[in-house]
Amino acid sequence: MISHKITGQVTVVLGLQRGDEGKGRVVDELAETHDIVARFNGGPNAGHTVVLPDNTELDLHLVPSGIAHPGTMNVIGNGCFLDPVKLLAEFDHVAEKGVTVSPAMLKISDSVHLILPQHIQEDTDREAGTGAQGSTKSGIAQVARDKYYRTGLTLGDVVQDKQRLSALPDSYQTAIQQLSAYLDDTTLYLNQALRSGKKILAEGAQGFLLDIDHGMYPYVTSSSTSTGGVVTGLGIPPQAIGEVFGVVKATQSHVGDGVFVTEITDKNLLNQLRGKQGDVDAEFGTTTGRARRMGHLDLPQLRRAIDICGVTQLVITKVDCIPRYGNKITICESYTSGLVASASAASLEKEQPVYIELPSWTDDISTTRDYTNLPTNAQNYLTYLETQLDTPITRIGVGPNREQVIKR
Numbered sequence: 001m002i003s004h005k006i007t008g009q010v011t012v013v014l015g016l017q018r019g020d021e022g023k024g025r026v027v028d029e030l031a032e033t034h035d036i037v038a039r040f041n042g043g044p045n046a047g048h049t050v051v052l053p054d055n056t057e058l059d060l061h062l063v064p065s066g067i068a069h070p071g072t073m074n075v076i077g078n079g080c081f082l083d084p085v086k087l088l089a090e091f092d093h094v095a096e097k098g099v100t101v102s103p104a105m106l107k108i109s110d111s112v113h114l115i116l117p118q119h120i121q122e123d124t125d126r127e128a129g130t131g132a133q134g135s136t137k138s139g140i141a142q143v144a145r146d147k148y149y150r151t152g153l154t155l156g157d158v159v160q161d162k163q164r165l166s167a168l169p170d171s172y173q174t175a176i177q178q179l180s181a182y183l184d185d186t187t188l189y190l191n192q193a194l195r196s197g198k199k200i201l202a203e204g205a206q207g208f209l210l211d212i213d214h215g216m217y218p219y220v221t222s223s224s225t226s227t228g229g230v231v232t233g234l235g236i237p238p239q240a241i242g243e244v245f246g247v248v249k250a251t252q253s254h255v256g257d258g259v260f261v262t263e264i265t266d267k268n269l270l271n272q273l274r275g276k277q278g279d280v281d282a283e284f285g286t287t288t289g290r291a292r293r294m295g296h297l298d299l300p301q302l303r304r305a306i307d308i309c310g311v312t313q314l315v316i317t318k319v320d321c322i323p324r325y326g327n328k329i330t331i332c333e334s335y336t337s338g339l340v341a342s343a344s345a346a347s348l349e350k351e352q353p354v355y356i357e358l359p360s361w362t363d364d365i366s367t368t369r370d371y372t373n374l375p376t377n378a379q380n381y382l383t384y385l386e387t388q389l390d391t392p393i394t395r396i397g398v399g400p401n402r403e404q405v406i407k408r
Helices: 023-033 084-096 117-127 140-149 155-160 162-166 170-182 186-195 227-234 267-274 299-309 319-325 376-389
Strands: 009-015 036-039 048-051 057-060 073-076 106-109 199-203 241-249 313-317 328-335 353-359 393-397 405-407
Touching: 009 023, 009 227, 023 048, 023 199, 023 241, 023 313, 023 393, 036 186, 057 084, 073 186, 084 170, 106 170, 106 186, 117 140, 155 162, 155 170, 162 170, 186 199, 186 227, 227 241, 241 299, 267 319, 299 328, 299 376, 313 376, 319 328, 319 376, 319 393, 328 376, 353 376, 376 393
Parallel strands: 009 199, 009 241, 036 073, 036 199, 073 106, 241 313, 313 393
Antiparallel strands: 048 057, 328 353, 393 405
């Protein structure tokens, strides 16, 4: 008889804002203490940057952020969308940075849905017209539509059906044939791993406000970016989920369209906040290269994200960049309606922020590793956030590199 007793555990890393929170570096750090890193949602529209100890930057899109750790298995789950040509190009990019991807360290779900040329063309056409939504033109919405129409193709379908494979462009055929070596029933693999006591790190893409069910619809992505997406996107039982790390960027940003209650419009301040394009911590999209919209920290929105995702620990990134705001840190403490941030864009458009201000600091904290050595104003800022969000802050990012973090 097969035992269904779970002795392992799943740790979850999620973005609680609009994406670009710095999830990749958190996953990279936690991967050292986990056996498996698994992506459960999104596709090549996502972008995670991992900075290796020698300052080499890995710009990842679908490859899980644990790929830089020898001995760690990585999984692309059934909840993801896969562009085979782009994924092979990502393998090449990673190899150029000294990290080789092989079937010994990566498994791809046989149920992952394929992004095809027609999906990308349809997405491109929509973005050129009046129905544009600020997408990355990666074909995500279109492949998701076909998935729910039940007319989509999975990687497993095409590998097993030579007729379906032969109907695809040559570049896709070649890519799929190469990827067939990575194919696996990852749901079975992950559940067996949990029964044997393995530790799994579930890596989310995008951020909470882009969740198809709980985000600022219709300015959302086409998959679940919240904790619920871990269960469906990997096929693991909910009771296996333990700690949920919610990643929050102190300098909130957004790529694409959609309502932004706390958006900053002052051009001088925006230039200060974004930094220099090309720098690892600059506020330009990893996937698109577009300048990110910037805003003040939005506590009502974060409270909703924490509640829905069951966040147990907070990670605050880019705290070292807060002095870019100037002498005062402006924070949205509530909305004039008095309500917790609602889901739809239509509701959010009616909200007005109620701001408070805290004193900033000028000290360079990029080399600080002990919480008690932070400037008093920085400690007061973090204490204020912990109190307002009623969730412990256990990691504080003070720079983009792997070691630039304060652990509490």
